[in-house]
Amino acid sequence: MPIPSPRLSLQRGLRRLAEAFRPPSGPLDLGALVRVSLGTALSVLLAGGLIAASGLPEVAGFMLIAPFGASALLVVGVPNSPLAQPWPLLVGNGGSALVGVLAAMWLPSDLLAAAVALGGAVAFMHAARALHPPAGGVALLPVLSPDIVTDLGLRFALMPVISDALVLLVFGMVWHRLTGRVYPFRQPHETAPAAQRFSPSDLAAILSRLRLDSNIGVADFARLLAAADEVARADARTEGLTCADAAHRSLPPLSPDTPLVEARQRMLDSRAYSLAVIDGAGHLVGVLSQSDLLRAGPDRHDGPVGALMTCRPVSLPARAPLRKALSVLAEGGWRAIPLTDDEGRLVAMLTRADLIDILAHHPGGTSPLQPRSASGIAEP
Known part of the structure; x- marks a missing residue:
């Protein structure tokens, strides 16, 4: 077996290092971006407003402590993480605040006090099963801002640390219920x-x-x-079956210039929930669904399909395994999926009715399904 040259080994090492710094793969979830950004902003407004309304005198600018932002990101952004649950949120923050205040009180050197505060807080959180990373910042605050110890002392753990955490806990429970997520996490x-x-x-x-x-x-x-x-x-x-094997219904595609009146009639004639929209070369450019027509309202009868269609719809290669279509139709809220070839040209529309049909002719059991022909008869 040949031994790679030092230059080749260096190149491979640098390539692996560069890959380690790449962002996670997958598309950007715009819904999560809006939900987390808006949720963290609202949590800060709520906690800061309640502390201000409480009449607590401001201490060195710490009406709302900085580590609250990190706690808010955990609770709002990753509510399934064990680090974001109520116990570590309350106990981890509160205990770390006490450790930080005691270290600032008893140790003469700020550097030594900071080290003991952080190390002691981490030890406490591990022992209490309350690991909460933002609490490390909470432990350092009394050391870095002596006014906290002078003006509040051990009360710092209660207000604003635990009070902030309680507000964030209640906000997280309400916010995730409103946005369709679960918090605290499932037991x-x-x-x-x-x-x-x-x-x-x-x-x-x-x-x-x-x-x-x-x-x-x-x-x-x-x-x-x-x-x-x-x-x-x-x-x-579905072993061996592709999406094209199940798509045995022929649904007439539309073009962006097709009048909406004609598109409605084609949907009625083919009893289709949605129809694919293709350009002159047969490439998929969109999908027009009944929902698109309903959103337009009853008064909008003129105009082309291109004005209402859903652009860049979810699609699958015709050669994709059928299980991928099962996942998209079950979880993505779609009733039909356009199937395309390697060049992006429309091949067929795979509908829920197609899947129901192929499953209905092979109910129960665990043996692989068989592809069906256009006439609905299982092929030999």
């Missing part, structure tokens, strides 16, 4: 069906052994395993 007994192969204690032991128990909860780990099992079952059930 193991709440997702027992998702862990049929493992008990909660087994899952906890696995997370502990892999040193992931601070990053993911037992119940969410069970949900991940259940989702993986569903993918495996879908793979076994």
Whole structure:
């Protein structure tokens, strides 16, 4: 086996180093961007306003402590993290504040006090099972701002630290309920069906052994395993089938210049919920659905399809495994998926009715499904 040259080894090492600094893969979730940005901003306004209304005298500019921003990002941005749950939020912040004040009171050197405050806070949080990273900043505040110790002393842990945390806790529970998420995170007994192969204690032991128990909860780990099992079952059930195998209905495509009146009539004639929109070369440019027509209102009968269609719709390659379509149609809220070739040209529209049809002719069981012809008869 040839030994790589030092130059080649260096290039590989630099390439791996560069890859480590790349952002996570996947598209930007604009919904999460708006939800987290708006939620953290509102939490700061709420906590700051309540502290100001309480009449607490301002201490060295710390009406609203800086680590609150980091806590807000955890609670609002990653509510499933064990680090963001109520116990570490309250106990981790409150205990670290006490450790920081005591270190500032008892140690003459600021540098030594800062080191002891941070190290002691981390030790306390680990012992109390209340690890909360922003609390490290809370522990340093009394050392870096002596006015806190002079004016508030140990009361600093109660106001504003724990009071901020309580406001953030209540805000997080309300905010995530309004935005369709779960906070505090699920407990193991709440997702027992998702862990049929493992008990909660087994899952906890696995997370502990892999040193992931601070990053993911037992119940969410069970949900991940259940989702993986569903993918495996879908793979076994649809083994060898592509999206094109299931799309046996022929739905007439539209062009961006097709009048809306004609598009409505085509939907009625084909009993279709949505139709693909293609350009002159057959490339997919959009999808026109019944929802698009309803949003336009009953008075808008003229104009072209291009004015109402959904641009850049979710699509799949015609050769993609059928399980990918199952996932998109089940979770993405779509009733039909355009299928394209390697050049982006429309091949067919795969609808929920197509999937229901292929499943209806092979109910139950775990054996692979068979492709169906356009006439609806299983091919040999």
